[in-house]
Amino acid sequence: MQSSRRLPLIVATALFIENMDSTAIATSLPAIAADLGTEPIALKLALTAYLLALAVFIPVSGWVADRFGAKRTFMLAIGVFLLGSLACAASATLGQLVAARFLQGLGGALMVPVGRLVLLRTIPKHELVQALSWLTIPALVAPILGPPIGGFIATYSDWRWIFLINLPIGVVGIFLAWRFVPDLREDVKPLDWTGFAYSGLGLALALFGFSTLGRHLVATPVAVGCLVLGLAGMAAYVRHARRHPHPLIDLQLLRLVTLRAGVLGGLLFRVGIGATPFLLPLMLQLGFGMTPLASGLLTFFSAVGAMFMKTLAARILRRFGFRRVLWINALLASAMLAGFGLFRIDTPHWLIIGVLLVSGCFRSLQFTSLNAITYAEVDQGRMGQASALSGMMQQFSLALGVAVGGYALQLAGAFTGEDYANAANFGWAFLTVGLISAMSAWVMFRLPQDAGAEMAGRAQDGKEVAEPKAAQRPAT
Numbered sequence: 232m233q234s235s236r237r238l239p240l241i242v243a244t245a246l247f248i249e250n251m252d253s254t255a256i257a258t259s260l261p262a263i264a265a266d267l268g269t270e271p272i273a274l275k276l277a278l279t280a281y282l283l284a285l286a287v288f289i290p291v292s293g294w295v296a297d298r299f300g301a302k303r304t305f306m307l308a309i310g311v312f313l314l315g316s317l318a319c320a321a322s323a324t325l326g327q328l329v330a331a332r333f334l335q336g337l338g339g340a341l342m343v344p345v346g347r348l349v350l351l352r353t354i355p356k357h358e359l360v361q362a363l364s365w366l367t368i369p370a371l372v373a374p375i376l377g378p379p380i381g382g383f384i385a386t387y388s389d390w391r392w393i394f395l396i397n398l399p400i401g402v403v404g405i406f407l408a409w410r411f412v413p414d415l416r417e418d419v420k421p422l423d424w425t426g427f428a429y430s431g432l433g434l435a436l437a438l439f440g441f442s443t444l445g446r447h448l449v450a451t452p453v454a455v456g457c458l459v460l461g462l463a464g465m466a467a468y469v470r471h472a473r474r475h476p477h478p479l480i481d482l483q484l485l486r487l488v489t490l491r492a493g494v495l496g497g498l499l500f501r502v503g504i505g506a507t508p509f510l511l512p513l514m515l516q517l518g519f520g521m522t523p524l525a526s527g528l529l530t531f532f533s534a535v536g537a538m539f540m541k542t543l544a545a546r547i548l549r550r551f552g553f554r555r556v557l558w559i560n561a562l563l564a565s566a567m568l569a570g571f572g573l574f575r576i577d578t579p580h581w582l583i584i585g586v587l588l589v590s591g592c593f594r595s596l597q598f599t600s601l602n603a604i605t606y607a608e609v610d611q612g613r614m615g616q617a618s619a620l621s622g623m624m625q626q627f628s629l630a631l632g633v634a635v636g637g638y639a640l641q642l643a644g645a646f647t648g649e650d651y652a653n654a655a656n657f658g659w660a661f662l663t664v665g666l667i668s669a670m671s672a673w674v675m676f677r678l679p680q681d682a683g684a685e686m687a688g689r690a691q692d693g694k695e696v697a698e699p700k701a702a703q704r705p706a707t
Contacts, residue, residue, distance in 0.1 A: 254377025284336020437461025505632020536591025
């Protein structure tokens, strides 16, 4: 098999198990909560722990690969992910599951970014587009297979199998990496350990504190303390980055208009999108009484819509330009998201499927546009730093979205006087995250008319695929 096809498919094994795992677990939250003896809403911590690990460790993935070798790092990353999967399957408490998911995230933060780095450094440029197209296949397929497979397992078997079904694929990936992945190394600058400590601990403590304020896992004073310390750590990093000659994350990049819009506008948009995999299965199962399988068979249509839009996104951007697409589509996608709250127990399934399908199209178009416009003004010398900043903020915003979605649901229950799992409360929760997502339209509206004009003629909609996991490239 040619290298331009073989290497992408090897990296694709990592991307497949990562996406399959993430989409399958979201469908099975109520079943997992029942077995662990906790509330389903508390499992937002299991989702945020994984995304938080990605946000913390993605910025150092390139340095680790250059320091220890891409081949060794890639194999080790898959091994850590599989070890985390085993720990998830063996978890007997919420705390154990959260810790195991963080371990999974540590592996995930290195797997795909390092794999992509290998492709960029080994595949000739004239073959790179074709190679990346092979890489995107599992990222398109896994979100479609994940919900129904996860739902089937949770309905007819033990939810722990969700974390075990990827083990054979991961083992095959390690073997293929040992056999075919080149052991690339580059000269490395000293790592900004101080910056890594400030940013990593700051992000971790701030999001952990915010996520646990609902008295899940730790006492409220501990959660508040973590939040305060985390915010202080993030503030300390901002001060540190201004003085360090080679900071871990170069915040000066935010002076670029298009990158600032992609990162900050993308943060607001992804808060709403990040809440969806958490809120939607809970509404269908707890609010409407569906089985996990029935829920998964409905929610996967959103991924089908996203796949379809990939065939049209580049042409839409060429026709209308980035600015117009970004602000108008942000409003449309956010309105569709808020509209999920209008579903009722007697809403015809064909109508739910149609709404999810169209919503997936709008979401995919927005991600594609955001991932492209972010790099419109970035020169090659700073592309790695820009990608690290974007990748970190993408994961942080998705994790924040899960936490915000959980709090919105709890507050809606307190306001209505009903149990948070009551179907009516989900309407308020989806409205809340939809409004936050819609706020990104103002950021996009302020872009120059010709923003990304050059890129609009050659946009690659496949860039959305690896969004949540990228460090060395535009990130799904």
